Amino acid sequence: MSEPRATRRVGIVGYGHLGQYLVRRLQDEGPRHGLELAFVWNRDLGKLAGMMPASLQLEDLDQADLIVEVSHPCVAQDHGESFLGSADFMVGSPTALADEATERRLRGAVERYGHTLYVPSGALWGGQDLQRMDQLGTLQALTVTMTKHPDSFRLEGRLVRGAGQGRRVLYEGPVRGLCPLAPNNVNTMAAACMAAPSLGFDGVKGCLIADPDLADWHLVEIEALGPGGFSVTSRRKNPAAQGAVTGAATFTAFWSSLLACRGHGGCVFLC
Ligand SMILES: NC(=O)c1ccc[n+]([C@@H]2O[C@H](COP(=O)([O-])OP(=O)(O)OC[C@H]3O[C@@H](n4cnc5c(N)ncnc54)[C@H](O)[C@@H]3O)[C@@H](O)[C@H]2O)c1
Structure with missing residues (x-):
């Protein structure tokens, strides 16, 4: 080097x-x-x-x-x-x-x-904490839910038909399957998978929601579970112009x- x-x-x-x-x-x-x-x-x-x-x-x-x-x-x-x-x-x-x-x-x-x-x-809040739990072997489950206005999505494949019709869950499941369907919208979920390699893209759950009432911001919610009932949830409101793929704070x-x-x-x- x-x-x-x-x-x-x-x-x-x-x-x-x-x-x-x-x-x-x-x-x-x-x-x-x-x-x-x-x-x-x-x-x-x-x-x-x-x-x-x-x-x-x-x-x-x-x-x-x-x-x-x-x-x-x-x-x-x-x-x-x-x-x-x-x-x-x-x-x-x-x-x-x-x-x-x-x-x-x-x-x-x-x-x-x-x-x-x-x-x-x-937009991943608490990434370092997730990483630390992962390294200690105490991160049992991690879910990242992202909610945006339908105009903010750039969707591929079977998700293309999903947006634009009221509040809808477009995808719920392992982040691995979601990334190719919404490659520009779920980078935060991918970052979570890299922060928690023991769960990785197959173990971290992603949930993508289209909500027409969410005109001015993107929502990112994270739930981490650990032993003995331990849990942390965070909810981040990212201001974003209508239809913007990338929130201003990004x-x-x-x-x-x-x-x-x-x-x-x-x-x-x-x-
Ligand atoms: N990590 C995150 O949280 C996060 C947040 C926002 C955006 N992103 C990602 O960052 C990337 C850029 O976002 P943006 O909002 O600036 O997008 P953008 O569409 O405004 O810009 C992308 C640029 O890259 C160019 N480009 C596309 N393919 C290329 C290639 N193969 N080789 C060289 N240049 C190429 C395009 O011509 C364009 O100028 C996207 O992939 C987006 O998904 C990540």
Whole structure:
């Protein structure tokens, strides 16, 4: 593993809502935090034209100490392993890890190359506490329920027909089965699965609800159960513009997560 540079160079993959926000904050405040923008990569290069000097468009992955994916789950599935070969990697779309082969490959790369796979907690409240319970072997059950306005969903497969008709439970069951059906909407559930690997994508339960009365926020409810009747429940109201997939608080949460990516060696780290 190469020696960390004094200034951490950050590559951003994806230049949509989150990517543009993170690039702006890196350019404005990065130096104060010992961070510098190394490159921006987007599938649609036209989106970068005029917005980004050519020098900041990707040439070589080795330019970065940290690569941040904020594009699409397929990027971690196709390139996550090679990202980890040269840098720490923050996977902004952790629903990608519901694919067993991807999770196995990325965990293997972490051990092989000694770089850190960072999973941003997103809207997951108490992630570190869940992680601690999981490590102690006391986390017996974990359920994450997410409720949003039907317009906030980007659904796939059999869920496409489910939204838009009154308050409805769209899915209830293991998070593994839900991630491919709502890849942009359940990253918080995927983060919970990574925080609690003893339960993982098959053991953590996800419940997705469409509620037309929920115009201005997203609801995230978490229930953790432990021995002897121990239980914790949290309920987070995330303000969100009508139809927005990403809640407003998620942008600042992502920036805080990025600031926590200081290089923790070969492990998976919830940030
Ligand atoms: N972890 C969380 O809590 C959390 C919260 C919100 C969003 N997300 C995820 O972060 C990602 C970005 O969210 P967003 O709101 O900025 O989305 P967005 O649609 O605004 O932007 C995505 C950008 O990535 C680009 N892109 C898509 N596929 C690509 C590819 N294969 N290679 C390179 N670029 C590609 C698109 O052209 C677009 O510019 C999504 O996958 C979303 O699900 C995660």
